[in-house]
Amino acid sequence: MTQAAPVQLPTSAPVARGWRARVRAAWSVTRFAATRAWRWAKPYLQVISAVGWLVLLGAVLFLAAGVTLGWPEFVFVGITFLAGLVVAVPFVFGRAAFAVGVELEPRRVVAGERALGRMAVTNTGARKSTPSRMELPVGKGLAEFIIPGLDPQAEHEELFAVPTNRRAVIVAGPAVSVRGDQLGLLRRAVKWSDPTELFVHPRTARLDPSAAGLVRDLEGEITKTITNSDISFHALRAYEPGDDRRYVHWRTSARTGQLMVRQFEETRRSQLTIVQTSDRRYYTSDEEFELAVSVMASIAVQVVREGTRVSVVTEGMSLRTHTPTAVLDDSCRLEQLTSPFANMRDFARISTLTLPPPSVAMVIAGSKSDTTDFRAVESLFGSDSQTFGFRIELGAPARVSRVSGFSVMTIGELADLPRVLRRVR
Structure with missing residues (x-):
């Protein structure tokens, strides 16, 4: 006797897939309709102020409570709220040019x-x-x-x-x-x-020319660094493969029988770098921070007027320094903040990575900073750079502290700045 083949019932997978497809289609249509409705209603709904929304919500709640509980007083209050909104409608109409x-x-x-x-x-x-x-x-x-x-x-x-x-x-x-x-x-x-x-x-102090201790130069300031190409001649040495033939000293080479090339002392244009921290950890008050900004702006503006290159960095921004007006405009935007850096040295290291090596570096911070913070920043710059610290302490007497050749100036008011800079120079 032949056995009949088993009857296979349809699985639920195709049914589930079809159901999900219908749900997605319905959701897409609903979302499209809601988006179009919101775009149409948004200009009208924006007319209702925050007080208006509260009045509308109160009207709905009072009417619902009055109808549900059978209290005509609540219904009356709800109608009064709605009437106030209706009476306000004519006031928003009108067009002006x-x-x-x-x-x-x-x-x-x-x-x-x-x-x-x-x-x-x-x-x-x-x-x-x-x-x-x-x-x-x-x-x-x-x-x-x-x-x-x-x-x-x-x-x-x-x-x-x-x-x-x-x-x-x-x-x-x-x-x-x-x-x-x-x-x-x-x-x-x-x-x-x-x-x-x-x-x-910010308020600024008028400083003497070259008050920042910089050299106004055309060809640069000679350093002790030896280089193969520059202006200031230093000595002769034996030729090495790869040296530029333009610097071969032919007379000495003919006399000694060996190619000799010139060496130079590297010259640098005066470059000032001002590092001012805006971290509120280093300031005791907003007035102290304002004094720090005034000190920074006074020095930067004077240096720019003298034609010396200057870079000013803070945690929030780097200031434009091509004109005195640009410096002052950007200084208006400085604000105290919570620094993402662990200390002042980390901030100065990251902020000055792409800047040219300075001939003079200045570090400005509030009264909560100490000599250790300034010395940590000083270690970032080479021996050819001279570093000064400005500790801003509102109302403190002006003084200059020197530790191992490093000077920290305490500024208590803006009028102290010219006098202190003359002492340091």
Whole structure:
């Protein structure tokens, strides 16, 4: 008797694959629809302020509680909240055409000097504009102005003062016009200008020429390093394969019967490297850090004016040093921070790796630093470099401490800097 073949039931794998495919397709369609809906609704939802969202949430909760619990008082409160939102809607409608210009005069000031701003609003539309409110962020503050109704091409001017009591980069703008209700439930803002920067430079001391102890030179400063090509002649030696034939001294070679080449003493252009730590571990207060920035800027600006090359490095940035204005502008951006380096030596080593060897190096730190920190940085530079330390201690008497030929200057106020540098020189 022939046995019938077993009947094979369909496995669930194809069914599961089909089910997952349908889920993925439904998810893709839902995500696409949600994205399109959000793009459409986002401009309208942005009109609702934070207070407006709280009022809307309160309306929903009160209505839900009133209907569920049967309390008409809650229903009344919820309807009142919704009515407030509805009444606020007409206040956000309206269209204006403005040309807004924001000017700061001057663009660069020293901390403590006066700076003024001017905002000019011009109606560029074909009809008279309605009164509007204009907001202008200035630094961490916010200035508000009421712009009256303007005829076509008419201009309205507002003046404002900029606080410049501390070194900073103050950003004014962008100017935005604001429409909304008096309760602040709905708010529609339109941007009319770009931000404008005001540089508040640190206070600096006027230093004597070459106060940093540098040599103003054209051909360079002679060092004890011997090189095969330079300007300052040192001696003759026997020719070796690979030497440049341009430096063969033919008269001596003919007299001795052996090729002789010139050796030179290496000359270097004066190069100043300023290493200033911004690590808050080394400063006792913000005022002490400000004094350190002023000391750094005073020295760097004087050196740049003399035409000497200078590099200024901090943990946060390396300053531009091609002009005195560039130095002062970048010094406005320096801020205290928590350094990623374990100590000052590691910071100085990493920051100066790509810089040319300095003829003079200066290390600036706060009162929480000690001689050990400065000596650790000094060891990074060669014997041809002269290193100075500046220890900033607010209110301390100016003094110069010398340890094994290394000088550490204590600066208690900016007026001490010229006098201390003259003593060291």
